[in-house]
Amino acid sequence: xxxxxxxxxxxxxxxxxxxxxxxxxxxxxxxxxxxxxxxxxxxxxxxxxxxxxxxxxxxxxxxxxxxxxxxxxxxxxxxxxxxxxxxx
Amino acid sequence: xxxxxxxxxxxxxxxxxxxxxxxxxxxxxxxxxxxxxxxxxxxxxxxxxxxxxxxxxxxxxxxxxxxxxxxxxxxxxxxxxxxxxxxxxxxxxxxxxxxxxxxxxxxxxxxxxxxxxxxxxxxxxxxxxxxxxxxxxxxxxxxxxxxxxxxxxxxxxxxxxxxxxxxxxxxxxxxxxxxxxxxxxxxxxxxxxxxxxxxxxxxxxxxxxxxxxxxxxxxxxxxxxxxxxxxxxxxxxxxxxxxxxxxxxxxxxxxxxxxxxxxx
Ligand SMILES: Nc1ncnc2c1ncn2[C@@H]1O[C@H](COP(=O)(O)OP(=O)(O)O)[C@@H](O)[C@H]1O
Ligand SMILES: [Mg+2]
Numbered sequence: 553x554x555x556x557x558x559x560x561x562x563x564x565x566x567x568x569x570x571x572x573x574x575x576x577x578x579x580x581x582x583x584x585x586x587x588x589x590x591x592x593x594x595x596x597x598x599x600x601x602x603x604x605x606x607x608x609x610x611x612x613x614x615x616x617x618x619x620x621x622x623x624x625x626x627x628x629x630x631x632x633x634x635x636x637x638x639x640x
Numbered sequence: 641x642x643x644x645x646x647x648x649x650x651x652x653x654x655x656x657x658x659x660x661x662x663x664x665x666x667x668x669x670x671x672x673x674x675x676x677x678x679x680x681x682x683x684x685x686x687x688x689x690x691x692x693x694x695x696x697x698x699x700x701x702x703x704x705x706x707x708x709x710x711x712x713x714x715x716x717x718x719x720x721x722x723x724x725x726x727x728x729x730x731x732x733x734x735x736x737x738x739x740x741x742x743x744x745x746x747x748x749x750x751x752x753x754x755x756x757x758x759x760x761x762x763x764x765x766x767x768x769x770x771x772x773x774x775x776x777x778x779x780x781x782x783x784x785x786x787x788x789x790x791x792x793x794x795x796x797x798x799x800x801x802x803x804x805x806x807x808x809x810x811x812x813x814x815x816x817x818x819x820x821x822x823x824x825x826x827x828x829x830x831x832x833x834x835x836x837x838x839x840x841x842x843x844x845x846x847x848x849x850x851x852x853x854x855x856x857x858x859x860x861x862x863x864x865x866x867x868x869x870x871x872x873x874x875x876x877x878x879x880x881x882x883x884x885x886x887x888x889x890x891x892x893x894x895x896x897x898x899x900x901x902x903x904x
Contacts, residue, residue: 566819566822566823566824567823567824568820568823568824568825568826568827568830569823571786571787571826571830572826572830572834574787575787575790575791575834576834578787578791579791579794579834582791582794582795583794583798
């Protein structure tokens with residue numbers, strides 16, 4: 553009940569919630585683009601981790617930020633050449 | 641005491657850098673420090689009028705760098721406070737009239753004479769910014785609680801880091817308690833959740849800033865000004881005192897919202 557009341561009361565909130573939300577989204581992109589070699593470094597680390605489990609096509613690796621109105625996702629397309637054998 | 645070269649910067653224009661330099665500089669001098677304020681906004685001279693010293697300028701920053709005059713000749717002594725000086729910007733020159741190396745040399749020269757060297761940085765991230773930060777030990781980033789200003793502040797954090805200034809302090813200016821109350825302005829916590837910087841101070845949006853600028857007398861000298869009080873607190877923090885942040889006493893909790901809903 554309290555929770556429900558709280559939600560109603562919060563929804564009457566003004567424009568600042570939008571401001572905070574938009575800032576968070578735009579800064580994800582700004583920081584990723586601006587930091588030197590951010591995406592490169594991320595790709596290298598991804599390759600290192602995933603290679604422990606499978607053989608991948610490093611040149612075909614594609615990592616991007618994908619956004620809609622309310623969220624941003626890190627989308628990675630990683631072509632697999634061969635699976636390593638699991639010994640579990 | 642070792643002297644401190646402090647750059648006041650923002651990215652976005654019009655958020656209160658010049659106002660902040662004038663008030664911090666004046667406040668520190670009022671406490672007996674030797675202070676020089678350097679207007680590094682070449683081509684858009686401003687700090688002189690905010691300080692009320694515009695009629696006394698003969699030489700400027702570029703004259704000093706180009707050795708058209710000695711440093712002492714270009715420094716304007718404030719008429720109110722002992723130990724407060726202004727080095728004005730050139731009005732008729734381009735931003736690339738000086739280079740970062742020259743600025744750094746100038747700051748090191750000033751360091752010998754003053755406790756504080758405070759640099760008023762131009763807006764933007766180009767040459768003028770690079771010049772202004774070149775000689776600085778520390779930085780204050782000024783923002784307002786608006787999306788564009790906070791975004792630019794975030795960009796500046798990265799650029800300062802690249803210039804070796806790793807711990808900039810944040811000053812949030814032009815806060816409107818009435819708008820925060822209505823949920824139409826980000827509050828201090830919202831802004832600093834995003835930027836995650838050490839908070840140096842918060843300044844209310846206050847008409848005494850405009851009145852004091854009209855008069856050429858920084859609000860920090862006005863005992864009745866809220867913004868002046870906020871700047872006095874900031875000066876004390878720069879001097880190492882532990883001053884609590886001004887209480888922005890808003891009713892934003894559950895019962896505050898309930899009260900608002902029923903109009904009480
Ligand atoms: N806290 C404040 N309350 C009201 N007006 C302010 C405040 N801070 C700055 N201003 C006004 O905003 C304008 C821009 O300020 P200024 O210090 O010149 O910004 P900047 O140097 O960043 O361009 C000025 O007209 C100034 O008087
Ligand atoms: Mg200015």
